[in-house]
Amino acid sequence: MTATVRARHRASFRWTRLFIYAILILFGIWYLVPVYVMLITGFKSQIEALQISTMWSPPAIIGFKSFEIAWFGAVNPASVGLQQGFFNSLQLTIPATLLSAMIGSLNGYILAKWKFRGANILFAGMLFGMFIPYQSILIPLVQTYKLFENVTGITLFSTIPGLIVAHTIYGIPITTLIFRNYYAQIPTEMVEASRIDGANFFTIYRYILFPLSQPGFVVVMIWQFTSIWNDFLFGVTLANTPKVYPITVSLYNIAGSFHVPWNVQMAAALVTAIPPLLVYIFLGRYFMRGLMAGSLKG
Amino acid sequence: MTVPSPEAFAAPPLSLSRSRRRALRQNWERVASVLLLLPSLIALAIFVYGFIGSTVFVSFTKWEGAAPDLTLVGLRNYQRLFLGAGTDAVRFHIDIRNEIGFTVLFLTSCIVIGFGLAALLDRRIRGEGIFRGVFLFPNAIAFIVTGVAWRWILTPGDVATGPVGVNLLLERAGLGFLKSQWFTDPTVLHISPTSQFGQLLNQVGLGFLANPDIGYALAVTSLVIAATWQFSGYTMALYLAGLRSIPDELREAAQIDGATEWQVQRYVILPLLKPVTLTVVIILGHISLKIYDLVVAMTGGVSAGFATDVPALNMWKTTFDATLFGQGAAIGIILLILVATLIIPYLRSQMRAETQV
Numbered sequence: 001m002t003a004t005v006r007a008r009h010r011a012s013f014r015w016t017r018l019f020i021y022a023i024l025i026l027f028g029i030w031y032l033v034p035v036y037v038m039l040i041t042g043f044k045s046q047i048e049a050l051q052i053s054t055m056w057s058p059p060a061i062i063g064f065k066s067f068e069i070a071w072f073g074a075v076n077p078a079s080v081g082l083q084q085g086f087f088n089s090l091q092l093t094i095p096a097t098l099l100s101a102m103i104g105s106l107n108g109y110i111l112a113k114w115k116f117r118g119a120n121i122l123f124a125g126m127l128f129g130m131f132i133p134y135q136s137i138l139i140p141l142v143q144t145y146k147l148f149e150n151v152t153g154i155t156l157f158s159t160i161p162g163l164i165v166a167h168t169i170y171g172i173p174i175t176t177l178i179f180r181n182y183y184a185q186i187p188t189e190m191v192e193a194s195r196i197d198g199a200n201f202f203t204i205y206r207y208i209l210f211p212l213s214q215p216g217f218v219v220v221m222i223w224q225f226t227s228i229w230n231d232f233l234f235g236v237t238l239a240n241t242p243k244v245y246p247i248t249v250s251l252y253n254i255a256g257s258f259h260v261p262w263n264v265q266m267a268a269a270l271v272t273a274i275p276p277l278l279v280y281i282f283l284g285r286y287f288m289r290g291l292m293a294g295s296l297k298g
Numbered sequence: 299m300t301v302p303s304p305e306a307f308a309a310p311p312l313s314l315s316r317s318r319r320r321a322l323r324q325n326w327e328r329v330a331s332v333l334l335l336l337p338s339l340i341a342l343a344i345f346v347y348g349f350i351g352s353t354v355f356v357s358f359t360k361w362e363g364a365a366p367d368l369t370l371v372g373l374r375n376y377q378r379l380f381l382g383a384g385t386d387a388v389r390f391h392i393d394i395r396n397e398i399g400f401t402v403l404f405l406t407s408c409i410v411i412g413f414g415l416a417a418l419l420d421r422r423i424r425g426e427g428i429f430r431g432v433f434l435f436p437n438a439i440a441f442i443v444t445g446v447a448w449r450w451i452l453t454p455g456d457v458a459t460g461p462v463g464v465n466l467l468l469e470r471a472g473l474g475f476l477k478s479q480w481f482t483d484p485t486v487l488h489i490s491p492t493s494q495f496g497q498l499l500n501q502v503g504l505g506f507l508a509n510p511d512i513g514y515a516l517a518v519t520s521l522v523i524a525a526t527w528q529f530s531g532y533t534m535a536l537y538l539a540g541l542r543s544i545p546d547e548l549r550e551a552a553q554i555d556g557a558t559e560w561q562v563q564r565y566v567i568l569p570l571l572k573p574v575t576l577t578v579v580i581i582l583g584h585i586s587l588k589i590y591d592l593v594v595a596m597t598g599g600v601s602a603g604f605a606t607d608v609p610a611l612n613m614w615k616t617t618f619d620a621t622l623f624g625q626g627a628a629i630g631i632i633l634l635i636l637v638a639t640l641i642i643p644y645l646r647s648q649m650r651a652e653t654q655v
Contacts, residue, residue, distance in 0.1 A: 020418050027415060028432045031531065034447035041450070052459050056467065107338050114331040120652070122339065124645050129346040131641040133588045135613040136634035137349035139356055139627055143366070144349075169345045172338050201327040230440035232591040237618065248442045248591075255446040256598050262450055269446045273439045280438035284431060287438065291532060292539065 042066050042267035049263035070254065070268035077259045080242055082268055085250030089229055092160050092246060096167035097224040101217055103168070104175020108216075109205050111176065112183035113191055123180070130173035138237050141166065145238070158240045166238060167228045175220045178293045182216040183209060215286070222283055223290035226276040247272050350634065357627035364621055375628035386616070386625060391511045392604045393612050399514045400608065401586040403522045404529075408582055409575065411526065412533025417563070419534070420541045430538075433531035441528070445595025448524040452480040452596075481520035484602045488513025517605035524592055529585070533578050540574035541567070580644045584637050590614065609633050 037056075041049055044059040044066065073081030111123050145157040156162035186209065194208055235246040242250070251272045255265045280287050360371040379390040415433060419426055436444065454477075455462035461469050465477045479485075489496050489508040496508035506512070544567065552562045590610035593599070597606045599615065609629055617626025 020421060020423070024415070024418055024423065024429050027411070028429060031432050031436060031527065034436075034444070034451065034527070037451055038447055052455070052462050052466065055462065103338055106334055110331045110335050114328070116328065116332065120649055122335075124649050125347075126338070126342055127645055128638075128641065129342050131584055131637060132346065132350070133610060133630065133633040133637055135588075135590075135610055135630040136353050137345065138614075138630070139617060139623055140349040140352035141345070143352075169341045172342060176338070201330050226438055230442075232440065232442050232594070233614075237614075248440050251440075251442055251446065252595060255442075255449075255595065258598070265446055266450065269443045273443045276438045276440070277435065280435055284434075288434070288535065291437065291535060 038266045038270045038273075041263050042070075042270050044263045046261050046263055049261055066263040066267035067271065069264045070271055074264075077261070079254050079257065079260045079264065080250065082247060082250050082254070082271055084242055085245050085247035086271070088160065088244060089247040092163045092167065093225055093228045096164045096171065096228050097221050099164070099168045100171035100175045100224055101220045103172055104177075104179045104220055105210070105213060105217070106205070107172065107176040108179025108181075108183050109209055111180045112186075113188065113204070113209070114201070123176075126173050126176060128173075129170065130177070134170070134233055138233075142237065157238065158244050160244060162238055163234060163244070163246070166234050167224075167231070170234075171224055171228070174293075175224065178220050178223070178290065179213075179216055181293060182213070182219075186212060218283065218286045219289045219293065222279055222286050223293075226279060226287070229276055350631075353627045353630055353634075356623055357631050359624045361623040361627075362621065362625075366623070371624070375624045376632075378625065379628060379632070389604050389607060389612060390609070390629070392515075393607050393609045395511050395513060396515055396518050396604075396606065397587065397608050399518050400521055400525075400589065401583065403519070404525050404586050405579060405582050407522060407526045408530045408533040409578060411530040412578070413537050413571075415530070415534040416537035416541055417567075419538055430535070433534050435531070436528045437532045439528070441591035442595045444524050444528050445592045448520070448527070449481070449596045452520050452523070454479045454482055478516070478519075481517050481596055481606055482602070483516040484605055485516045486510045486513045486603070486605070487516065515603075515605040517601060521589070521593060521596065521606060524596065525586075525589065528592075529582060533582065536574055536578055537571065540571050544570050576644075580640055583640050587633060587636050587640070 040058045041055070043062045043064070045061065045063050046065070048054070048059060048061075049066075069079070069081070071081050071083050071086075073079050073083075107126075111119055142157065145162055149155050149157065156165060190208060191204055194204055199207065229246075230248065231246065232248040232252065235249045236252070239245050239249065242253075245253070251268050254260050254268045356368075357375055358370055358372060359368045360374070361367045378384065378386055381387065419429060423429065451463045453462045454465055460466075461477060464480070468474060468476045488510045489499065489512070491497075491500065491505065491508040493508070496505075499505055499508050548566055548570075549562055552566045557565070588610055589608055593606055593608055593611050599611060601607060610633060613626050613629040613633065616622050616629060620626075
């Protein structure tokens, strides 16, 4: 190659690089637009938010009034704040996450290290449960909760425990899947060596697998936390009072009433998004792994 | 010759009993492992399979109203949806039309954007981590939040307010002709039966194609935009993982053979990414079939002429608002069948691939 050709080659190379960065940045902006809109609208006063001509501009004065109304609610225009929903969601998300993670860990251990005949078919049968549209089980779910109350006197319909039960059970397939794939990576030789040393079913789990499980637990708990926090369908079907509504239903009631001003709606949307976003920002690496596990290939 | 020690004679029976002891221990451990798995299996057997069976049963009954009425009516609920003349059939046909339009556009845009971004990010980009983080964060957010945010951005505005959101930006940029009614648009693109082409179709016996049920509701585009915003980054991540697993030698070998950059992408990389695309189609496809929260949040669950109605939303409204439980169950089962035809072959192939390894 002569010097001029090489120089031309380098120049075109530089232009392609520039072009690539331009496209990436453009898409980056697109992904950030809704967050930008939520932020600037949320920090505006109601009067400023009503000014459509400046809806894309940052607030002239930054105020927290919208967040206050979004959190505590208001009398006029009437809205119930997110406060109750936020704590309801915490109350149901944390136990359901812990429970489904524990169950998934045990199931994963059994399915990875104690394969019995037909274990794979059973496992596939379990996995199917994470793909089904819940519309195909909602009617019997509600009926069963009501029947359960008639028989045992324990109320599950429209209670936090009822939501915990649903999220835990329908969370079992994904938590089992993630732990099974995680434990499959731990060499079976290790388990066999410990058996020769006298370890049994329980001690192998307690002293060998469980201590190695921490990253698995982080992945599973992040996954369960975000998906239970973000759930709407179970919330709107199994809860029928603001005392039990999870935060997504509270947000929907604020946004869906159509008379709550946009600044309050955006502030409420932002508050709802914050817990999963914090998880994503601080534990993003594990979040990614959960996402990948969701596509089965581990 | 030395006399064998007594231990040597004793050894065989000892090892025998030890192995028997081990076999016994393995047996109780096998039982324990199954016993511990049992609660989960029973829970899923009831909550997944039992409940599906129960919904199938309800879909064969005429249960309308709050109190269960389990009189069997055969396939009437399904018949009403597919072949009926009432509004439920009209609505269900529209749902299917919208679901198809949504799925096709949502999958296409996620795959194009996802693959494109992954291919660009795979070229030793400075700040790759930051880009990846920005592209992927929408996936952590609730559909309800996405819907509320995009509803504000895509609010078309009216005579009183003037253009709002994206329409305002378009007008300011001098692109006013691109303004749209977004998710409130009642327009359905279809072949008009009175048009020349429509009449031609009618003459050759294909008149049913010139029908708003075979068409595309423009309002669905807004749902596609919001859903793509949420899932294209996830698609990118799947493709990027796929690209990273392709050994560099393969590209280099093709380059040495004189392949251009385009040819390498087209004939080496793309075929190797086929399994990733299959995964993407199945995962996004089943999400698309189940789409519900996003529609509710963006439209409040109502739209003129059901322009943004989808089966999952129809099921919920029919069942819990209109208390037509039999009819709702039928829609739920139709949804399940659609998802199952996508998922079961996938699960089977995954399981088979695993046993081969």
